[in-house]
Amino acid sequence: MSRALADEATIQWYPGHMARAMRRLTEDMRAIDLVVEVADARVPLAGTNPALARLAGKRPRLLVLSRAQLADPETTAAWLAYYRERERAALAVDAKDRGGAARLREALEGLASGRRSARVIVLGIPNAGKSTAINALAGRKVARVEDRAGVTRARQWFRAGERLEIMDTAGILVPKIDSAQAQWKLAVVGAVPRARFDPEDVAARFHRWLLETQPESPVPDLETFAQSRGFLRRGTIVDMHNAAAAYLKELGDGAFGRMTFEEAPLP
Ligand SMILES: Nc1nc2c(ncn2[C@@H]2O[C@H](COP(=O)(O)OP(=O)(O)OP(=O)(O)O)[C@@H](O)[C@H]2O)c(=O)[nH]1
Ligand SMILES: [Mg+2]
The missing domain is CATH 3.40.50.300 (P-loop containing nucleotide triphosphate hydrolases)
Incomplete structure (x- = not known):
């Protein structure tokens, strides 16, 4: 960026x-x-x-x-x-x-x-x-x-x-948001007011990062999470917005396991 x-x-x-x-x-x-x-x-x-x-x-x-x-x-x-x-x-x-x-x-x-x-x-x-x-x-x-x-x-x-x-x-301190990566990470850890980001976008970016760094991870993507938790509107349509909010809450609270989003540079 x-x-x-x-x-x-x-x-x-x-x-x-x-x-x-x-x-x-x-x-x-x-x-x-x-x-x-x-x-x-x-x-x-x-x-x-x-x-x-x-x-x-x-x-x-x-x-x-x-x-x-x-x-x-x-x-x-x-x-x-x-x-x-x-x-x-x-x-x-x-x-x-x-x-x-x-x-x-x-x-x-x-x-x-x-x-x-x-x-x-x-x-x-x-x-x-x-x-x-x-x-x-x-x-x-x-x-x-x-x-x-x-x-x-x-x-x-x-x-x-x-x-x-x-x-x-x-x-x-105002965070230095110098990349799209920094944006989703800051949203996940609660550094950004909830009204100021799109939870679906943040959840998608998180999961993309997860697949790149830990392809074997059992953490579901948003779609799978929404289906399995029954986030539905009018019985059939998947309610992605509310599902994303719940997904980010669980991720932020550590329900998907302990995670660090940034690796230490090699010595
Ligand atoms: N378990 C645990 N919870 C923490 C820790 N640090 C912060 N929290 C929780 O994170 C939330 C925010 O913590 P605060 O101490 O209010 O953060 P702050 O930096 O003072 O926030 P602002 O003043 O709003 O910028 C609260 O729910 C805290 O209980 C920690 O080391 N351990
Ligand atoms: Mg404070």
């Missing part, structure tokens, strides 16, 4: 408040010592924004691959090895799990070691799990969490332990 088209897709998918949030981010960064980026473990590439490296400058950064329980464990291990090789601090967690939350706190403490206090910003694309990560870090529910993109809008500070203060922003 051309640069112009990618920009157009970004504009179509994301309301104005996110563009404003991105501009404000540069300003917010002045008060920040440590940067935590949250990305869904199923999309380590499409789910991160390469512009963040520049934005973070010399500040220590931690990459949190969230919802690790939904990603393919071997692929996650390969991604972590890749980051380790590049000396990028990263961990994969289910931040809703006690053990995951504890590992997350430990990793951030490690990043803050040697400092008497540190101000932390938690960033990520819509619905990446930023508020969930903040709640895990704070050890209690301080940030609002919802199963849809764009919930957190105002900046808030939270204390996490003695030394750390955490900013929950409007969150939001």
Whole structure:
């Protein structure tokens, strides 16, 4: 996809408040010592924004691959090895799990070691799990969490332990949607508001990718799924639209098994 088209897709998918949030981010960064980026473990590439490296400058950064329980464990291990090789601090967690939350706190403490206090910003694309990560870090529910993109809008500070203060922003890094592949992946992991994509198209693109990468996979295509689940209108016509919504819900929730949509580059 051309640069112009990618920009157009970004504009179509994301309301104005996110563009404003991105501009404000540069300003917010002045008060920040440590940067935590949250990305869904199923999309380590499409789910991160390469512009963040520049934005973070010399500040220590931690990459949190969230919802690790939904990603393919071997692929996650390969991604972590890749980051380790590049000396990028990263961990994969289910931040809703006690053990995951504890590992997350430990990793951030490690990043803050040697400092008497540190101000932390938690960033990520819509619905990446930023508020969930903040709640895990704070050890209690301080940030609002919802199963849809764009919930957190105002900046808030939270204390996490003695030394750390955490900013929950409007969150939001605009994802870099630079290909049709990135589009369906971001839709599947819930980074795109539901009204802004065609579920049938996303389901079809997912299954095409699946056949190319794992020809033996037993995961049904949308048509088969719709037939077998009895998504019918007026008794006979297959109701593809509602079937596609159900298909994407199951895929997103991991009902078709653990999957990662992007392979780690070979070392
Ligand atoms: N099990 C599990 N669920 C998660 C994890 N991270 C996020 N979720 C779920 O994903 C959904 C979105 O999480 P949020 O923390 O609200 O995401 P956010 O990045 O703050 O979203 P916005 O503020 O809307 O951009 C919620 O239903 C969370 O419970 C995780 O690591 N494990
Ligand atoms: Mg949030």
